[in-house]
């Protein structure tokens with residue numbers, strides 16, 4: 068009798084162990100993520116889907132009644148469901164539309180034949196050709212590079228702008244900001260750089276600007292000569308915010324593609340402010356708290372992620388030299404995006420409205436502009452000449468009001484006399500017509516002709532200007 072009871076007990080234990088094993092396998096098995104859901108809510112551009120599972124960054128298709136599909140991306144989630152943002156027009160979306168997870172979407176395929184082409188933020192052709200494609204698949208959001216493995220900035224890049232080549236020399240792999248208010252000449256200056264820079268490939272990201280400007284930039288500013296070695300990614304202001312973010316990421320990915328092939332790439336992003344505003348729209352829409360002037364914290368996390376992708380790589384020998392335009396207004400010095408960009412970038416070229424109003428183009432304000440890589444890439448002679456130029460310029464600016472009202476008497480200060488004499492010639496040196504290229508050799512020769520050989524002339528002792536080379 069006791070033997071039968073013991074056998075029954077053992078059998079019960081075995082059954083229990085079997086069911087526990089089954090439950091364990093079920094618990095550990097990967098759960099399918101492609102369960103369809105339904106669209107439950109739409110507020111602004113934020114969509115909420117229930118009943119389906121997907122990870123942040125994944126794509127979901129929303130299938131409309133007629134079979135038409137709208138692409139979205141998962142940007143967050145709540146306890147109720149997924150938060151999606153559209154990548155395209157949202158007209159036709161209806162409650163309870165089917166939401167079908169479509170897996171990871173942040174990959175792009177690229178090939179050499181994208182040169183000379185114009186794409187939108189999703190990689191579709193805007194010039195009537197085929198969509199962006201190629202043999203190489205790359206992550207839209209880049210691959211991390213160990214900062215210790217990055218090649219340092221050692222060589223200069225000739226950008227064809229005299230004032231920059233001589234006084235704000237740019238290094239291959241440097242990231243600079245182009246800070247200016249609206250209508251001061253950012254786009255024209257970027258256009259000049261696309262035509263005159265001695266780079267192998269130019270990638271232009273036109274993010275969040277007026278749609279009309281895209282065509283103008285391509286036909287008038289870039290021209291056929293500039294376009295041949297350029298790739299343009301345009302995502303104007305009327306694109307959904309997610310597409311604008313993707314546009315900036317796509318332009319950077321294309322730049323990375325060419326850098327990994329050993330090319331010297333010039334990446335021009337117009338504008339970083341609009342990029343930050345796109346992320347602000349998304350952050351606020353999904354409930355992030357506004358932190359600084361309405362910008363949620365994610366904006367300040369995203370800016371360095373984008374900018375850090377430019378620069379020199381760890382292998383392949385290529386470089387991405389980046390210019391990012393940042394909108395500022397003189398009365399609004401505390402613009403949080405400008406402040407953040409200033410801290411992340413390796414220098415900034417400031418355009419002055421005052422100079423533009425005087426018809427002085429490019430309206431570069433030498434006093435407040437700085438290239439942090441300059442000392443490492445130019446000769447000691449150029450360094451000394453640039454320091455003297457800045458010192459003379461600063462001296463003139465400090466005394467300009469006295470000179471203008473006639474309160475300064477010649478002979479009172481030798482330094483000021485020299486600064487006044489030199490000022491017209493220096494301003495002339497900084498001016499450049501938009502049809503003219505001033506290469507590196509011409510820029511340094513012009514600076515030497517203006518200020519003389521520093522080994523011969525007595526050293527200037529004028530007060531150092533901000534950013535003056537030591």
Ligand SMILES: Nc1ncnc2c1ncn2[C@@H]1O[C@H](COP(=O)(O)OP(=O)(O)OP(=O)(O)O)[C@@H](O)[C@H]1O
Nearest residue numbers: 247248249250251252253254255256428429500501
């Ligand atoms: N180098 C230049 N030579 C002559 N005119 C210029 C030059 N640069 C800019 N301008 C004048 O300034 C105008 C505005 O320039 P641009 O479009 O480049 O400004 P922006 O800073 O890009 O403006 P926005 O902020 O509106 O995009 C041009 O239409 C042109 O008239």
Ligand SMILES: [Mg+2]
Nearest residue numbers: 253254276337
């Ligand atoms: Mg512009």
